[in-house]
Amino acid sequence: MTQASRDDLWRDFPKTAPEFEARFATEDDCRAYWIMARWGDEPACQRCQSKRVGRLMRNGTLFACADCGHQTSLTSGTLLEGTRKPFKTWFRAVFEVASHRNGISAKDLQRIMGFGSYETAWTWLHKLRTALVRPEREPLAADVQVDEALVKAGVNELVLVASEAGGRVRLAHVENNDTDTCKLFATGQIAPDAHVVTDGHAGYNAKSLEKRTHEPKVQTKAERAESDAVQNCHWTISLLKRWLLGTHAGAIRDKHLQAYLDEFAFRHNRRKTKGIGRIAARVIEQLVTRPPRTMRALVDQTRRCRWYGSVKPAPA
Ligand SMILES: [Zn+2]
Incomplete structure (x- = not known):
């Protein structure tokens, strides 16, 4: 997709409910908006990338390639693959x-969308939540504070928080805050x-923070208050x-x-725009x-921290 068309995508997106309708x-x-977002202009064959595709079939969700005959679904290979709901419902x-x-709670989404079950609303919301955060985010830079806290999610869970002087934050749900985890x-x-x-x-030391300059501050309660x-x-x-207690009722x-930490960080980092x-x-x-x-995979995911086992080295 070209930059110009991507810019148009957000300019073109409605700001109010009547505009949306x-x-x-x-x-x-x-469907036209989805095709623009996915391919920039015309859909392309998923197998041979040909742009010579026939008209949409099966309620407009499928097209056949004029060159190789392969049938491509508008949602195949995307997060919406396999959905039986119309785009209109997803867009809403x-x-x-x-x-x-x-943000919005699953309960409120259920009411607004008229979903029969809370579970449906929850899984939709969770899918959209995972789509909020781009995997390759710019790391926090310059002056960064790091600390940890206990957050209630069933029981108390440990969360690492990093805050950039400019206001961006990152949060990670972790097992502990030993040197390896901090690293x-x-x-x-x-x-x-x-x-x-x-x-x-x-846990914050030369091994975990490597070449970053480190300023450990041991403060008394009185000093901290000051x-x-x-x-x-x-x-x-x-x-x-x-x-967590307000929007999501804990x-x-x-x-x-x-x-949830990712959604919070996403909204926090954009609070002024x-x-x-x-x-x-x-x-x-x-x-x-x-x-x-799949929805099932989303609901069943058991990994506690996105960084475990998938650490990409930071750019040099
Ligand atoms: Zn083809």
């Missing part, structure tokens, strides 16, 4: 997720030449706890905590570019 009045409207859900500034977190989230301020916890060295982390954690399972269109276009962009994951 007008812009995406029919399944055809939504994307709009709700994007337009609620603090995984730093490698994935903090630029290799950053300056890192922490408390005196032993000037907290990791104030931004503490603010972030208290906002996070309020959000109903978080530990195995899904990371997805007004942009339903940008958020919605981002979600749809991720829906078309990310490989499929």
